[in-house]
Amino acid sequence: xxxxxxxxxxxxxxxxxxxxxxxxxxxxxxxxxxxxxxxxxxxxxxxxxxxxxxxxxxxxxxxxxxxxxxxxxxxxxxxxxxxxxxxxxxxxxxxxxxxxxxxxxxxxxxxxxxxxxxxxxxxxxxxxxxxxxxxxxxxxxxxxxxxxxxxxxxxxxxxxxxxxx
Amino acid sequence: xxxxxxxxxxxxxxxxxxxxxxxxxxxxxxxxxxxxxxxxxxxxxxxxxxxxxxxxxxxxxxxxxxxxxxxxxxxxxxxxxxxxxxxxxxxxxxxxxxxxxxxxxxxxxxxxxxxxxxxxxxxxxxxxxxxxxxxxxxxxxxxxxxxxxxxxxxxxxxxxxxxxx
Numbered sequence: 334x335x336x337x338x339x340x341x342x343x344x345x346x347x348x349x350x351x352x353x354x355x356x357x358x359x360x361x362x363x364x365x366x367x368x369x370x371x372x373x374x375x376x377x378x379x380x381x382x383x384x385x386x387x388x389x390x391x392x393x394x395x396x397x398x399x400x401x402x403x404x405x406x407x408x409x410x411x412x413x414x415x416x417x418x419x420x421x422x423x424x425x426x427x428x429x430x431x432x433x434x435x436x437x438x439x440x441x442x443x444x445x446x447x448x449x450x451x452x453x454x455x456x457x458x459x460x461x462x463x464x465x466x467x468x469x470x471x472x473x474x475x476x477x478x479x480x481x482x483x484x485x486x487x488x489x490x491x492x493x494x495x496x497x498x
Numbered sequence: 499x500x501x502x503x504x505x506x507x508x509x510x511x512x513x514x515x516x517x518x519x520x521x522x523x524x525x526x527x528x529x530x531x532x533x534x535x536x537x538x539x540x541x542x543x544x545x546x547x548x549x550x551x552x553x554x555x556x557x558x559x560x561x562x563x564x565x566x567x568x569x570x571x572x573x574x575x576x577x578x579x580x581x582x583x584x585x586x587x588x589x590x591x592x593x594x595x596x597x598x599x600x601x602x603x604x605x606x607x608x609x610x611x612x613x614x615x616x617x618x619x620x621x622x623x624x625x626x627x628x629x630x631x632x633x634x635x636x637x638x639x640x641x642x643x644x645x646x647x648x649x650x651x652x653x654x655x656x657x658x659x660x661x662x663x
Contacts, residue, residue: 373591374597375591377591378584379588379591382588408576411573411577415580415584416580416584417584418584419581419582419583420584420585420588423547423585426539426540426543426544427544427547431538432538432539432540
């Protein structure tokens with residue numbers, strides 16, 4: 334199973350692709366899509382759409398996991414993130430891929446075991462799970478991998494529960 | 499000048515096209531794009547994108563005006579509207595069209611003269627400006643025409659100011 338994780342934002346959108354095969358998990362790709370802060374918002378969203386569609390085409394994930402808009406952000410930021418996440422959802426929808434959204438605290442809970450884990454703890458767990466020395470930088474790429482790992486874990490639990498007598 | 503006005507929403511997005519030629523303004527089209535409330539959000543955004551892109555293709559506007567996310571909505575609604583408006587902005591960006599956003603109160607101010615005008619007053623002004631008996635229904639289509647008219651008026655003032663000595 335190839336999962337594309339996305340941490341959406343208008344200026345920087347992190348993405349990370351993880352593959353789960355025969356019980357092992359590895360990172361296939363991780364990076365950040367940036368848009369030109371000096372450009373009009375419509376052009377920035379078009380740029381984001383084009384770049385995320387390229388990521389989907391290049392890595393052919395079978396599922397998409399997106400970090401949900403953080404509820405305690407200020408309203409202007411929340412609206413900007415919501416627009417970027419709308420474009421990320423759209424790209425998945427246009428590719429016919431199933432999407433699941435996870436709140437930032439659900440991601441931390443799944444990876445570290447509690448919802449208030451700090452960035453460093455999350456990054457250590459990402460590196461450990463993927464068998465790499467350190468989580469990739471910038472943070473948005475690592476956050477995207479975290480959402481993808483959270484989804485793998487949730488899907489795994491879901492399958493176990495379905496099989497349970 | 500053909501202006502496409504959009505009043506974005508995930509369930510219903512109103513659109514209206516107005517044409518300003520030789521000092522007269524008329525409505526070319528007005529309607530509502532609906533998405534299936536039972537479908538996953540990614541599919542709904544893909545449906546909205548497809549339908550709005552069709553409106554742009556069919557009516558070939560030269561400019562787009564979008565009603566901004568209302569600041570006093572509850573957060574869940576605001577995020578849902580922000581995603582729909584992100585898709586509307588994207589469609590304009592992909593078509594290479596300039597976009598301007600207007601707050602609901604700016605639209606009322608431009609049309610009726612004050613920002614707290616009620617729906618009925620706005621609808622009467624829309625009908626009057628477009629020389630029709632009544633504003634079209636549903637309200638989302640009328641709201642979209644209102645944003646388009648607001649943009650025409652703002653562009654007209656803008657041109658007058660630029661010409662002023």
